Amino acid sequence: MKRIIQMTVNGEPVELAIEPNRTLLQVLREDLELTGTKHGCGLGDCGACTVILDGAPVNSCLVLAVQANGREVLTIEGLEENGDLHPIQKAFVEKGAIQCGFCTSGMILSAKALLDHNPRPSEIDIRTAISGNLCRCTGYQKIVEAIQAASETMAGSGGDAR
Amino acid sequence: MKNKDKPPELQPFFDKNIAGDVVPSIGISMPRIDAYAKVTGRERYAADYYGFDMIWAGVKRAGIPHARLKSVNTQAAENLPGVIAVLTHKNISGSNRQGVIRKDQPVLVDDKVRHCGDAVALVLAEDKETLAKAIKLTSADFEPLPGVFTTETALEENAPLVHEDHPGGNVLLKASLEIGSVQSAKEHCDVLVEACFETPLVEHAYLETEAGWAQLKEDGKLEIVASTQTPFRDRMEVADALGLEPERIRMIAPYAGGAFGGKDGVTVQSLLGLAALHANGRPVKMWWSREESFIAGTKRHAARMYYRLGAKADGSLHSLDTRLYFDTGPYDHLGGVVITLALEHSGGPYRIPNVSFKGWAVYTNNPIGGAFRGFGVAQVTAAMEQMMDMLAEKLAMDPLKLRLKNAVRKGDKNCVGVTLTHSTGLVECLEAVARHPLWTERAAWKSKAGPFKRRGAGIVALMHASGYGPVVPDVANAKVELTAEGKIKVYCGVVDMGQGNAATNLQIAGSILCQNVDRIELILPDTDRTLPSGSASASRCTYTFGNALIGACETLKLRILQRAADLLMVDDCDETALIPGAVRHLPTGREIPLHRLATFMNESERTATQRFRAPTAKEIPPVGNEIRLHGFPHTLFSYGAHLVRVEVNELTGVVDVKRYLSVSDCGKIINPHVYEQQIQGAIAQGIGYALSEEVQVNEGKVLTADLATFIIPAASDVPEIESQPVEIYEPSGPYGLKGVGEIATNGPLPAIANAVADACGVRIFRSPLTPSRVLRALRERLSEGGVH
């Protein structure tokens, strides 16, 4: 039986009638056409579907959409502000942290969650924070460099970012 | 949700704020054009199409490794509401066979099941839930047959045959090469080392599993969007298998979410095509689950390799004989080509006067062996580079000096008898490693290992051929267009599966035509729009297509300048130059905007094409035609030397990779970021290959069918990687470039094995070097030590 849920996706209120067996990932991709969130395994092993749910990164393939009722979801599409890339996105582009790009959305959101809580992470902090996000192309080095660079930019841009 | 049946738009998005007004140059790390769309989630991969009124398609797989198919029972599934069709081989009017060289793989099984992942029926349903139910309800009657699950048993005299109609029995291809006389040479060797190496079956584990989307258009055209490396070849394969005229099929290849060889050839394409033919014009989507990808997708061949290497007392290599057994699973796919490339590289980048190489690609009922970055070279390099260290130890010689002594140089014949006429920078790579502090200061670093830790350093020398070899034309056709609006369109014929060649194409075109990034549009591979340019594989993409693209851009540039000269009424187009958006007459400063110029040119004049065929070896080493057909030999090679430092935990057997250095001769570099990405990513994959990745198979059934049990490296498992280029200009390459896509994958396994041997004095001949194997080897050494 379908249920009505209301959630906030990338700052916009959304109301949907959905079956309880649909995951948040499916609803984002199929109903809301937010295909930036990727499906890599469906089992919580790869992190490609990472979104930020009420401030915390989660695998959206393991969240029932009905459980997002009343909650706030941030996907990769919601990271830009007024058409400007988020500093992490910008750093990923500039540092060459992207190859096939299929892990990128999840990786960036994990990085955002990290920097929101720990603005000046060490390299080990970064590697630990993104260890739930598998990447098969880059060898992670440029991703780590990009997150480091973003942390510097964000810290340098003044305290109000926090 | 409405109106989603528009044809897919494959126009990359970019952010003007970052790089739109930049004119690309060669040799700089300009941001990849695809990065903007990927970093914002806008890029649409094959998996990202959800059309209006879309149908889901899925496959009933055999689940049994070897059996005769008696019947498929579709009735129960067909009766399920929401099921549109359940198709079997009877619905296929073509050859129902796929394959690159030998067409031996059915789209849907007709006579026999040859591995668990074989497709038996294709189900079309309104939604994924119904699809799952219908697949479950579809069943088949099999008569189980005894299977063959190792190359040894497959080669036994009375072994069950995987393909009864194959004249070679279970030997898909036997390749051999003899130069000099190993038999008599052995007597002239002062030292001989011998070993047998085993390397595992490995999954590509791209993040985007096999996916696609197809629709039969009103005009009868079958349009297939797929995550593929080979759209043009796919079109032929699908046409043949389904009995369609190739021109009826349009293949579109968006950016792929990783491929590494696993999408080199048909995955979902024929199935999707068949589904679309039975979907009443509705779009059909297929997206393999991760588990399905593990079970049905191709893998890196598991290999068993016997090596015997002989040398003189001064360290000069004198003879090598090898026997290579590659488990190719039930289908050729590219197994014959893989064993041939393995054979060609089995003696490494060394001068060896006497060689005897033999290789067998063997049919079994295991998962399908196929293309995987490294393509056979990863396996033989693992063997040969460990042999070199074993030889160095026996000779009490520095392993780096041993390699330098035997390293091929330009003008040498390599060990398969090909004269190296192109740039050959192996010595420079080895010398760079020899100078590096990670090598020179290794003794001090090793001595500082903590309690129960042992440290070691290992090196390897690498080579990797690029292109298809002599017979199959290694051709690319580039096309560029000055649009009526005065912009530039680059028609990319080669897929970008993540390696960045699309962005490199933009860099090349922008730099030659002196146009801003935002004035250039890339058209991604599409059999209706771009020109055939071969596969995204074989370390060939930028070398082959780049050469064609340079030619096309130069032609277009000249045409633009000539036309501008005419319009400006100047004599010589040498006096004009392209600038962003316009042509300027340099002596007078007069300009004519490109959009204006374009109005004076008709379409054929605004378009330039260029074909490029990669050079081939002109020597014909003593091999049969069959082997030449499979791509032997090559003429153009990239080279490299790797160094790794590891720390082995004596208590747990865990090998911790501490630092990694790669020095490569891949010619000149167009974009240093893209180059580093290729090297670093390949090394991370190689580290996984060395330490943890192994598809475990029991009687043809995959035990590690997810990313929780098939262990690929995570961020905390990969060390800092330093990637130095040795930029030697290769005259035949675009801007002096050679291939970089694969070579670095081949290094980590032997380098780490050599480092572990250096650390602990044990050599582990079977990889991956899991903690369990390392610990067992350490204990065996201890107990041997106790005996003495």
Next chain:
Amino acid sequence: MQLPRFDLKRPSSFHEAVRLLVEYGNAAKISAGGTDLLPRMKYRIAAPATVISLKRIPVSEPFQDSEGNLHVHALVRLSDAASSNLVRTNAPALADAALAVGSEQIRNMGTLGGNVCLEPRCHYYNQSHAYQFMDPCFKRGGNLCYLVPKGNRCWALACSDTVPALIGLRAAAVVQSGDREYTIPVEELFTGDPVRPLCLGETDLITDIVVPAARPRTAVVFRKLSPRGGIDFATVNCAVMLKLSEDREACEDAIIAIGAVSGKPMRAGQAEKNLLGRKIAPDVIHEAAGRTASEIRPSMRCDCSISYLRKCIESLTQAALETAYQRASSGDGVKPD
């Protein structure tokens, strides 16, 4: 990977949840964080007609009662358990174990109670069986084991990271059963049979975990060995508790709990007993680790050999005992009165 259809119930209290369990019986499954249940449902290993999600039940913060016992709500997220100051101070082994589970994303959904009740795992069982291994194994209700074809039992492994830590801490689970509530030591929750791993009744629910007040000169240490730095289930994990005598030299009490190697977490009873009264020294620790390795019987499995597992058990136990001794003797881990 489509989830099968199910009816979702979202009780707002444990009482209500238990009532629903009574009502729906075997056809219902409990979902706390969902990170263990949903993958199994996608594989159709579990296909409950009704899923009772506990997400709506209010989660209280960890707190200490007047006797110093630490109460952790069963539905506390693993990430919150790991970062809670109270947990970190009073039961660092539990915080470490919670932090060792899966990835950040998993810990942000997965709960402590869910991890305690984690289904045992096996390479054969944890597949969809849509593509191979068609006949059901013991754990899927069938009559065979793919791992030990001639065997008569299931060999799946209990892989929870938090359970060994809780055993080391002598923690207890508070269980809601109908209208009544009872308390059971975490160690006694497990049957050892991977097919029916928990001793709980069909309609019982764990509501809280109670960790007894930390004792002086006592330390509990958790260690995990896994293939990668993150994400993985343990190859082996281990928790040890060591309580020292007043002179901080001899062992007064000890627990050695080993997880992920069999159908339930195992205690090394002989090794523990052998430690009692002994003056702790490197050779004694070494001996205890060796005894642990020889008395724990790892189950057969696909990914490594039994002899390797024994060696790992020994190394892990030794490392954990050394750290525990250090902490117990230096005053770390001693709760100030």
